[in-house]
Amino acid sequence: MDSKFPDQLFPVFYYTGPPKKKADCPVHAWGLHGHVYGNDSGSAEVADWSFLAQRKVNGPTWAPVESIVAPLLPPKSVNKWSSRHLPSAMDFPKHMQNFYLYKSEDAFSTMNHLLEDHFDFGSGELKECMKKTTVSMKNMERFMSSAKFIKCPLKPFEKRASLYNNLLGDVIHDIPPGLLGELLYEELTLQREEKQFNEVATGGALGFFLISTSNTSQEGCLVYPRKAALNSLNFHKVVVEFQENIPRPKFMNKPINYGVNGTIRQVSVGPMEESVYVGVRTDYNCGVWVATSAQKPQPLDVVNTQERATCLTVSPHMPGELLVASESGVAYLWTVGRSLQKFREEEGNLYFNAKSPWRWCDFSAHPRVMLYADRTGLELSDIRSKETCSHTVFRIGATSGCKSGERVILSRYLCNVNTHHHLVTTQHSAYIMDERFPCLPMIKWDHMMASPPMFAQAVGTASQHQNTVILGSQSSQELTLLQYSGGNAVAAQVLGAPQKLSCPMKSLADLPVQIPHRQKNVQERLTVPAAGIASIYYDKEESLCVLQLSEVGDIFYQTLRPASQDSLQAAHKEMLNEDSVTEQSGSSPQESQESVNNPRTNIVSQSKCKIVSQSDCPPETSDARIHGINEPCVNMILNPLTEQEDVSLSKDIPRTAKVSKATLLKWKSWLNVLRNGQRSTPRYSQLHWTLKTKDHFTFDGKPRDILGKDQITSLRNNMREVMEKKSVLTCGATSLSPPEVLPTPHPVDTQSWGDDLSQRLSASWEGGWKDWWEEKLGLNREKRIEELRRKRRRLKRTRGPRVALSGSFTTSASYQSDLDGWSSAVSDFGGQDPDLDSSTFSGYLSTQEDSAEPERTGRVLQHEPKGSKLSSEEKSNVTLSRNKAKMPKDPSQEGNPKAPKQLKQDYMSALFSSQEEVVDAGTEGTDFFFPMSLSSQVSSISNSQRKPSLGPFSQSSQSSKQGKKRARMGF
């Protein structure tokens, strides 16, 4: 019963005045209940009361049957469709330049004719009297030819050009450049604004009326514009049929079309009674057609408006009545067959000066009271009385909680939902107004759309408890579904959160990928702004089909069905399962450890993230991708998190990419038609210069590919498999023979060159030329012995109770020796290790050398010193690296008293092994190499000293094992 008014309304403050709120981050659609009142139904128990929230968070929802839209019609080849590129107003000099360069006839023709006699083109003799007043054209031609260069056309003739400019600058232009520039600037600005928001399309140029309904199908008629300029009106029979329980609209027969003089901006369809009236608005004309279920549509009447028409509405109450509004601010009642009857005229805007000529009008519950609207608000005006008698329904202000800068975009009388309700949309919100209680909105949604909603459809569903409103925007193609209930016996209530439906722009991501240039073409075609929406509601099986028209005449549709409780529960169950999976993977520490250590997992997870973001929102793709790559450190740290997200995200992916085969086939044929259509009419003629290379290169025609056809196909298959797995294609996975492995060249054996010169050169190659000479001449010997002694003394002094501890530290450090031996080697020495182990010193010295010659460290060299006791195989295995320059030693050795003689020998060996190799301790443990300090030079002294030094070495390495054990126990 629409005649009832809610018994109680939700409490709300009544503010007056201009809007106070600022437009901030729009998350206001979510989170709040609004207000609440209780229904005390005579019960004494508090628990029995039911409370009603202004926003019921868990409303019934519609679920899309498929995740993408499907094309309804094959694409018409349109020669030119505008890309989404917005023209910049600051580009006008460029446009002027183009005009002067390429349309010089238009730019300068008047002056051209006047000056024609005074220029000599070299044709024929000049009369004597003319010679004085004529300019030769030879120079001018050169001048003009240079003007083809865009960079700086005037440069070579700067002086001459400026002289000409001084002379003729004021008169030579047909249109003064100042004026032209200004006009161009304005035009570009206008074009830019129109691309962002073109108000002439308000209302939408797509209409639908129902013809008949049966249990299995529903027949209706779709009214849509076609052809490149959208100037052909088509009436096309549509049947919605159930195929495999999915409702699909299908066109029947051929469309009936009528040519219209001008682009169709709006199609307004009345209710289907015995006949249906269809109003069509173009910029300056409005026409009306009448159709019945049996007869084909007939044109009835046309009117012409002086100013651009902005609105045309067909009456839901009376047959043959329409409302027309134009930019002059006049609104007319148009009864078919009679002339227009003016009922309202407003020079300015209703409530404040919004500087907008846009006007709108609509019907209301009373057939003689009309709604008159502009950007500032809505008013009801009674057309029976002569003087304007009106009252406000809605105005931009604090009363309805508007934000500053908010404007009315569209209003619609929701006759089929509730006879007293009007839908008003603005950039930020959508309102349901009840004309019985004006000013305060019954419902306010934040629709969360990026561009203002210009098209709206309302569907009252069979159960009558739930009304669905679909808003569509123009430039961003968005479709948002909102729901509400009540408004009759109980106060109107918002149901659930706004839901975004898929749009053609985003469907491309779910379609098979194409060749890049085609993909770009298709993308451009799919991002064309929307021009209207329509909805087909089928109450027998409760399904809703939403159709969307684009500015080039493509129609896409998607079907929605109520999300049943079962499906929701199933989704929930699925979610729980996924959760348990994630828990399992999370609970095993090994796995997570792996994922931290394994960089590849990380990469995979990143790439997964990328894919998700790609499929979710193409406009953000590049951002997301860059973001993903730029911050790997965050990913590394949050790795387990990303991992888990991946698992759970993967749950959403199949839901988002739910596309049936039939739809894919439809898309395939649509894309084919689009491509073929383009081939016949190329968008751009070939402007660029082409160079023929046919004669320059001879080609023998033999295939250059050495692989056979089978091999190539198998390779392709391999490649595809590998890409699916997201791994790397290795040679082993293919049928190809493994590539030949080239042997690495033998390392240079510098030791084999025994002569002094070679050794010196080798040493100087390593940077040790000076050392070599010092060694050779024995200059530094005294100094070093002295130094070592001093150090030894100092060590002795510091030897004390800390020894054991420091020893254990070094031991523990030795566990990490394979990670960083260098620093621990230094700390070993600085760590007051009292050990006289020659390796310590060698380590120390070699470290110093290393720091002096960093480039040496990575090199692998073999050496074979004379008199070495090491077996040749072991020596060949010796790898020198800085990491292993330190030898594990142990604190247990400190107790070993050594003979002074041996000590001295140790000194010597330590001293002279500084620039030669340290003997390997790997003799016992074959699994690890001993550190070596390298020297290309082997002195005779060191050779003689090496032998005794082996003793403590073997000893130390044995005891080091014991030491290790002990230290471990300590920790």
Place this chain on the structure above:
Amino acid sequence: MYATCVTLKFTRRCGEAARIADRFNRTVRPSPALGGMITNGCMLKSFKVTEEKGNPLPPQREKKPKTSPCVLRCGTAYGNLLAMDDISAEWMTSPVRDCGSDNDVSNDDDDEDDEEEEPIRKRSKWPDLPIPAPWYGETSKETGFHRSSRLCLNQIRECLLEHRWQEAAEYLISYFQTLEEISTPRQLLATEIIFRLGSEILHQHPNSKLEDVNHFFDLMKNTGVRGYLKISLEHSFHLLLTGNFDDAVRQLTTAESWRYGKQSAVQADKMKLIHAYRGFLSYLSWISKKGSSSEDDDGDVSAIQEMHTYFRQACISLQEILKLPGVWDPFVVGYVNMLEFYNDHEGALNVLKEYAYDSRFPPNPNAHVYLYRFLKRQGSTEKKQIRVLKILGALVPSHELMLELFSLLLESGTEQSLKEALDVLFNLLDDCSWKHSVAAWTCFRNMIKLLRRKKLKHLLEEGWETRKDWWPAFHFRTYHARADFQLSRQLLLMKVVVASTLVGNKCMYCRRKNELENEREARRMIKTHKKRKR
């Protein structure tokens, strides 16, 4: 010193973010390991922010350097160009200014942002519409932290708009990092966003439990003082809707006693609402007490005492809110109900009159309905009732109480009142919601009969004069006859009487009615004939 302060601040916020994230985690994904992870993430981010602090963002956008656009050599044009450049720069960038994320969230400060602040346009023919700038778009100078939080918010929005709650929840866990914002407006914005998104997800997520929601609300309440009242109110609503009456009362009581420095206008209004709802809940408690005490008649004194306490509590709060302009239907009903119970009829009448006739209040039809019902209950004179209903009729001619007005007017019986009654009926049937109402058309039929009896048919003609050009098309087409017949035969018969009187016997509606009747008769004949044959 400053550095330590900043660090301390961060650690506090990190803790906060982590706590909220933790709570969220438990709902969304019951894995204890993640809380720590998020904390780590926060620490990492906070480090980043500290770095940013070193060179804070310049608060003002720099104007674009003027590019000399001239390839042309014309002096006059050049001057114009530069002038235009200025203007264009001014208004092309202006939308960004009022939609940037730098804005204060809470709208608390009274800004004199008026319609006058429109960008300058050169010509009025241009479509003049402040299109909201993509607030989520990239800004020229944004740090990595802001960028990632912006991208994250976009993802959450996408998920919420497509009703993917689980995914949104996972993104939101990362979004908690924005609580570490250093600029106050941004932090407030972050709090607001997190509260909105978080509560939405918790409302919608299948795994969420009441205790999670409670905990989340409690945490958010103390994340910024400005949101305290709003969140408390919202929390109590949630508790009411989930059937926790006593908890809701407790919430409101706590919020009532909340004090924090100077209150902004929005906060003051919220406070008033909290008082009002507190009073309303007291009224509900009063009702339940009344019900229980009336059951056992003797009624012990303490119960009555308690009831009286509730009454006083409710009275004080509701009185206050009813002084402010607004729609307070539930409150008015409750207040009047209580006053009536305690026999304060005068007071109740005053409250209702104030509510209905105060010009500061919106034109609420319900206010008049309540007044009329009160008068009816009190058994006041018909004249008074008619007066109230007439005012209601002027506001809403299609209100269902107009039928009562009609019968009241009919009872008085004078010619004037009959005329008014006819007007009421005509107005009612003007409205398309009464088009198919049998009751209204029956009234009309009776009215016609009465007028015929009283020989006052000229009244009918007066009313018909303004409607004769459109009522036939609105009510009496052949299509209507068929539709009405399908709806109810009674309706068809009533309307035929009216149509034949107003339009004439030969109108399309009557003809169609006769056809339909004949068809019906024929069908019945065939049926009976068949039956007889059997």
